Amino acid sequence: MTDFLNIPLYKPFVETLAAGGIIHPTPIQEKVIPLALEGKSIFFESETGTGKTLAFLLPLFTRLMQDEKKTIAPRILILSPTVELASQIKEAAAQLQGSGPQYFRTLLCVGGSSLKRQIEGLKEKPAVIIGTPARISDLIGLKKLKLQEITAVVIDEADRQLARESRDALQTVLATLPQDVQALACSATFNGKNIELLNGFLRRSSAAELPECLSIAHTGVLQNSIEHWALFSERRNKADTLRALIHALDNTSVHSAKKMLIFTAPAQEVETLAQKLQHKKIDAVPLYGKLEGSERKQIIARFRSGKTRILITSDLSARGLDIADIDYIVQMQLSKDADVFIHRAGRTGRAGKKGVNIVIGDEYELRILQALEKKLGITVYPKILTGGKIQSPSETA
Numbered sequence: 001m002t003d004f005l006n007i008p009l010y011k012p013f014v015e016t017l018a019a020g021g022i023i024h025p026t027p028i029q030e031k032v033i034p035l036a037l038e039g040k041s042i043f044f045e046s047e048t049g050t051g052k053t054l055a056f057l058l059p060l061f062t063r064l065m066q067d068e069k070k071t072i073a074p075r076i077l078i079l080s081p082t083v084e085l086a087s088q089i090k091e092a093a094a095q096l097q098g099s100g101p102q103y104f105r106t107l108l109c110v111g112g113s114s115l116k117r118q119i120e121g122l123k124e125k126p127a128v129i130i131g132t133p134a135r136i137s138d139l140i141g142l143k144k145l146k147l148q149e150i151t152a153v154v155i156d157e158a159d160r161q162l163a164r165e166s167r168d169a170l171q172t173v174l175a176t177l178p179q180d181v182q183a184l185a186c187s188a189t190f191n192g193k194n195i196e197l198l199n200g201f202l203r204r205s206s207a208a209e210l211p212e213c214l215s216i217a218h219t220g221v222l223q224n225s226i227e228h229w230a231l232f233s234e235r236r237n238k239a240d241t242l243r244a245l246i247h248a249l250d251n252t253s254v255h256s257a258k259k260m261l262i263f264t265a266p267a268q269e270v271e272t273l274a275q276k277l278q279h280k281k282i283d284a285v286p287l288y289g290k291l292e293g294s295e296r297k298q299i300i301a302r303f304r305s306g307k308t309r310i311l312i313t314s315d316l317s318a319r320g321l322d323i324a325d326i327d328y329i330v331q332m333q334l335s336k337d338a339d340v341f342i343h344r345a346g347r348t349g350r351a352g353k354k355g356v357n358i359v360i361g362d363e364y365e366l367r368i369l370q371a372l373e374k375k376l377g378i379t380v381y382p383k384i385l386t387g388g389k390i391q392s393p394s395e396t397a
Contacts, residue, residue: 225349258327
């Protein structure tokens, strides 16, 4: 197995990783880092929790350290779809930044924080800008941020940034970059349309300019780290089935005191479902779009620390939610879209840990699940709730 010492990275970065117990690159890091160190543009597809952030930070920061042209303008731009994700990238960058020289500064530019303070931060000539497209676009419009010296751009969670409601800001920012910029785009899923859009925004047309496209198969993590369960429930009884599931897990010492993330749809159902569980004395907290930024941060912080054990959300509200130790995912409604299934299920079973993805579905949804099972190459285990326990049908036969 390769370790980071065998990859020509900036040595202090490797020492920082080793001090944190990180010795071996993940599969996607093994694929991406050598190519990125050569200055190649790459679109890479890999599930959350597989080391995507270090896959782009390590090679780009190493190239920055090796560059003899020590300009006082930003050199690396990292774009993220949400404040939470951008903040998490900033934290990872800060750990590496401590190993770098004094001039190696990073700056976080996101909405919900003081614009004036960010403008002041730009006066300190950071080498790396991490932010959301909307705020970066604002700073460009105010003529406070110039990106002519950018040598590399990262588009994190590219599928989200290319969504119809957010792509305009991304396009505005990418249009201001040098045409020969090294571009790294990563996402849990990529499709042909998004690749075409991104190449258009980056003004790449000839075959020589097109980025390499890499992938770590979706099914790897879904197969190896996550166990998939199916629970039948009529639609009208789903809240009661969920309540019974939570009690059954709590009654099993192996499963008790674990974190659970519940997906429901439509988004308006998030608060309703939380109220139903709270009425039954189950401490479940809703995460939904109408929350103030500070309240959202507080809810996520409590869930991350374990003070809140059960969080209910929608696909939209879960954007930017990156918590490594979620034990259970519960899908209250099942989408036909395999990418949605991957995004939800992939929030458990991260960083080598095991997790369980549970679908509570009616007859129609369980037929959809059978199709997804075949398409994704996973095994789904049917479960039933009986006598306050979770059992396989064969155990009750």
